[in-house]
Amino acid sequence: MKKYCFGIDIGGTTVKCGLFNVDGEVLDKWEIKTRTENNGENIIADIAETMNAKIAEKGLDKEEIVGAGVGVPGPADEEGNVPVAVNLHWGFVPLSKELSEKTGLAVRVGNDANVAALGEMWKGGAVGYHNVVMVTLGTGVGGGIIINGKIVTGSNGAGGEIGHIHVTDSVDKPCNCGNTGCLEQVASATGVVYLANKKLASCDTPSVLRDGEVSAKSVFDAVKAGDAVAQEIAEEFGRYLGLACANIAGVVDPQVFVIGGGVSKAGKILFDYIEKYYKKYAFPSCKDVKFALATLGNDAGIYGAAKLML
Incomplete structure (x- = not known):
């Protein structure tokens, strides 16, 4: 045995x-x-x-x-x-x-x-589900797609590269992959910083984010503290990620999106911004998908x- x-x-x-x-x-x-x-x-x-x-x-x-x-x-x-x-x-x-x-x-x-x-499907935030999309918000945006308990790898092993879905024409520099406007550029930890710096430069509204180094953590800490500029940044982040998740759902129809990576440490407040845009853009049959935080960490x-x- x-x-x-x-x-x-x-x-x-x-x-x-x-x-x-x-x-x-x-x-x-x-x-x-x-x-x-x-x-x-x-x-x-x-x-x-x-x-x-x-x-x-x-x-x-x-x-x-x-x-x-x-x-x-x-x-x-x-x-x-x-x-x-x-x-x-x-x-x-x-x-x-x-x-x-x-x-x-x-x-x-x-x-x-x-x-x-x-791992998250087996022993983490997606226990009990067999159709799972994991979104990892770290330095980049990673992804994994599980359908009927099996990984979707694709013909080149590149299945689940959701960080490189095109979500915007408003980014003015290329992604590490060579394209422009990828989800990774606006929803990763570095993407949140990009959105924050762009927002801070475009307005003069007072914000705690003007007082120190801007990071994904400082943005979401400011969101929790009721900072109006930070909330606008989170709104834009949520729109891009909600749109991407809606597009993914229209193809693979998952039961649950599991959000992990460093940005996910902000907690369930992320879902306030992601889910409303997800519901706005999702195909009707897919609107009731569950969002959950990853629990296994590293x-x-x-x-x-x-x-x-x-």
């Missing part, structure tokens, strides 16, 4: 690791440094080494282990190959094959945002990676 599984979440700075039982209980979690020098040539060996060390430390038999799921910051195909992962300085890497060879375990690989969505990736393997 196989009883255990590894969940591995490879980030640009650290690799988060978890040892789970098959019921989804995390038995141990730890991190190692992501060594990205020399085109990330040590990353797979380091992960294999830490997994093998954990097996020895816990006195486990490899026969007891189902395998390892791995989330990567880039696209991944069905065979577990990673065509490119810029933050790891990887070109094409046959991740599943190489890690399996070094550990003797089965390995499955997925994009990190998709895998985080799977552990969503290791939970989702474990579930991917299971």
Whole structure:
């Protein structure tokens, strides 16, 4: 009877690791440094080494282990190959094959945002649902789409790249993807700052945001304090994100949108701004979708990676 599984979440700075039982209980979690020098040539060996060390430390038999799921910051195909992962300085890497060879375990690989969505469906903010869209509002906007319990990866592994839906013609600089007017430019943490600076420059209304450094946190703290300018910024943010969610819902018809990432720490006040625009733009059959906050935080990736393997 196989009883255990590894969940591995490879980030640009650290690799988060978890040892789970098959019921989804995390038995141990730890991190190692992501060594990205020399085109990330040590990353797979380091992960294999830490997994093998954990097996020895816990006195486990490899026969007891189902395998390892791995989330990567880039696209991944069905065979577990990673065509490119810029933050790891990887070109094409046959991740599943190489890690399996070094550990003797089965390995499955997925994009990190998709895998985080799977984690939230399994043990987080979307428990009980099988049609889920996760929106991660961090430095960028990530996304993961789960339909009937399965990740939508697409033909290039780019399914769920919702941060690059076009939502506006009013942005005057290109996105990191090369296009202009992407959701990421107006709804990420940096996007909220962009909207705030633009608003502050265009009006002279008094605001606490004029007194210090502007951040997504300072904007939503000011919203909660009743600052009129901050509320206008939140309104614009909500319009763009509500519109994008409505467009996504018209295609995949989810039961729930799970909002995660650093901006989500503002809490349920976000939904006051997102949901009214969502309802304005959504197809009638999709209007009653639920919005929920992600609950697994930085552990969503290791939970989702474990579930991917299971």
